[in-house]
Amino acid sequence: MAKLILNNVSKDFGTGRPAVSGLSLEVREGGFLALLGPSGCGKTTVLRMIAGFEAPSDGAIYLGERLLADSEKSLPPERRNMAMVFQSYALWPHMTVAENVGYPLKVRGVSKDIHRARIGEALDTVRLADYADRRPADLSGGQRQRVALARCLVTQPDVVLLDEPLANLDRHLRQEMEETFRDFHRRSGATMVYVTHDQSEAMALATDIAVMSHGKLLQVAPPEEIYARPEGRLVGGLIGRGAILSLALPDGAPRKIDWQALREGLDKPSPADRPMADVLVRPEDVHLSGEGLAARIRASLYEGERYSLTLELDDGQTLRAFSRHRPQIDEPTRVTITGAWRL
Numbered sequence: 001m002a003k004l005i006l007n008n009v010s011k012d013f014g015t016g017r018p019a020v021s022g023l024s025l026e027v028r029e030g031g032f033l034a035l036l037g038p039s040g041c042g043k044t045t046v047l048r049m050i051a052g053f054e055a056p057s058d059g060a061i062y063l064g065e066r067l068l069a070d071s072e073k074s075l076p077p078e079r080r081n082m083a084m085v086f087q088s089y090a091l092w093p094h095m096t097v098a099e100n101v102g103y104p105l106k107v108r109g110v111s112k113d114i115h116r117a118r119i120g121e122a123l124d125t126v127r128l129a130d131y132a133d134r135r136p137a138d139l140s141g142g143q144r145q146r147v148a149l150a151r152c153l154v155t156q157p158d159v160v161l162l163d164e165p166l167a168n169l170d171r172h173l174r175q176e177m178e179e180t181f182r183d184f185h186r187r188s189g190a191t192m193v194y195v196t197h198d199q200s201e202a203m204a205l206a207t208d209i210a211v212m213s214h215g216k217l218l219q220v221a222p223p224e225e226i227y228a229r230p231e232g233r234l235v236g237g238l239i240g241r242g243a244i245l246s247l248a249l250p251d252g253a254p255r256k257i258d259w260q261a262l263r264e265g266l267d268k269p270s271p272a273d274r275p276m277a278d279v280l281v282r283p284e285d286v287h288l289s290g291e292g293l294a295a296r297i298r299a300s301l302y303e304g305e306r307y308s309l310t311l312e313l314d315d316g317q318t319l320r321a322f323s324r325h326r327p328q329i330d331e332p333t334r335v336t337i338t339g340a341w342r343l
Ligand SMILES: Nc1ncnc2c1ncn2[C@@H]1O[C@H](COP(=O)(O)OP(=O)(O)OP(=O)(O)O)[C@@H](O)[C@H]1O
Pocket: 013, 015, 018, 019, 037, 038, 039, 040, 041, 042, 043, 044, 045, 046, 197
């Protein structure tokens, strides 16, 4: 196994705007990278170029030292030793679980003994050893997805590619499967690239998140890092919850902003000569209290463990906050903000 490297990769389908443009990225061996971004931003195209279903128009893709593709030549998918898991897991209904899992080995003519051992290992990894003789029709949706994962493991791929594998599942099953994917990654040690448009899924699963927009890579970082220090409005708006305030900050103000600087920026009318900065405020940093900035509670959503509030400041800007108690809508209140981040 080795590091997966994308070096300045572009893909132009000739539609007037490249689907992927100048994307550079490294996925460390054994890493779990989530490719995150809105619909149409180019995530699937990146995955298909890694798999070998599309050739890059420019740039190069390497697995360690080995060149997989550039604009001149591209190794076919079957010579890349990668496995891809799709939304529809496409199991053969007439085969047992073990036969489904062993199918890629049968096609490759692997000997019977190795075949049996690998199927056993793969089913152990996804915790389905007791289901080897069942048919897919006798399994739950989550178990079928696990069979598909086991099937991609038997070939001992260098990289496992997953294209929105949970998109068609209900919320409950998704949570169960997120656990399965984490477990699968831990037990298999595989390098994984996972396409999703769901930021909470990316945060829950990945060791690193790459955020894309309009074919470009905006930021790549571990989940905690990208949550605490997003780069720019798009990433700030996409990752986690929060509100983006516009305020005047002195030149050279730090990225991490404390209550005093925020209050000054929000309290004073903005000097015309000072550029406005976008500042991300997370709901957990907004506290309803008897002091601070005047605000009104405009909306409230009950989430079980707490209420999620939308607040309006006097200048019309919006904040998000949490509350343990049911709030009165349109009630005047005051808020303090314990931390914010300049985007
Ligand atoms: N074969 C193709 N021919 C022409 N254009 C394509 C082709 N495949 C993708 N595109 C275009 O490239 C852009 C990126 O598509 P892609 O499927 O990679 O996005 P995505 O981020 O995976 O979206 P989604 O989350 O909706 O699947 C889109 O504008 C799409 O229309």
